[in-house]
Amino acid sequence: MKRHIVLVMATRIMVPFILIFSLYVLAHGEISPGGGFQGGVIFAAGWILYAMVLGKEEFYKRISRKMLLAFTAIGVMIYTLVGYVSMFNGGTYLEYAKLPGLDMKTGNSIGLLLIEIGVFITVFSVMLLLFFEVGKKDD
Numbered sequence: 001m002k003r004h005i006v007l008v009m010a011t012r013i014m015v016p017f018i019l020i021f022s023l024y025v026l027a028h029g030e031i032s033p034g035g036g037f038q039g040g041v042i043f044a045a046g047w048i049l050y051a052m053v054l055g056k057e058e059f060y061k062r063i064s065r066k067m068l069l070a071f072t073a074i075g076v077m078i079y080t081l082v083g084y085v086s087m088f089n090g091g092t093y094l095e096y097a098k099l100p101g102l103d104m105k106t107g108n109s110i111g112l113l114l115i116e117i118g119v120f121i122t123v124f125s126v127m128l129l130l131f132f133e134v135g136k137k138d139d
Contacts, residue, residue: 003053011053018046026120030109036116040123047124048131056132065132068125075122082114 022042029035051059083093091098096111 007053011049015046015050018049019043022046022120022124026116027113029116030112036119037123039116040120041127043120043124044127044131047128051131056135063128065129068129071121071125072129075118075120075125078118078121079115080118082111082118086111 022039024039025034025042026036026039029039047059047063050062082096082099085100086095086098087093089098089100094111094115096108097104099107099111102110
């Protein structure tokens, strides 16, 4: 497959901005529309664009399938650990105010951000795994 130089250069310029925008959506999910799910989908879309233009081989040089599986587990683990830590400190599951060493307002902010990070990691890795599993017959 011959690559078009304009498409390749445009992708190489755009993808970093797409990835940074996804982190912006993640960070502002607590106070505006967005969050972990939306940020994770945007992050995955940036990598999918990269893979579609530059090829799967180029993508797998950056991120392996094993790494994506590990990211999926890490994201779920972050989400679960925040819930268990609040439970072990006398609260209910995901009661952020019970996170250790934090007052109610700070605990709610940090707890929600940690949950959103866990969702972000899980969503982007699952979206990339799905993309490559669906297109597996091309390998």
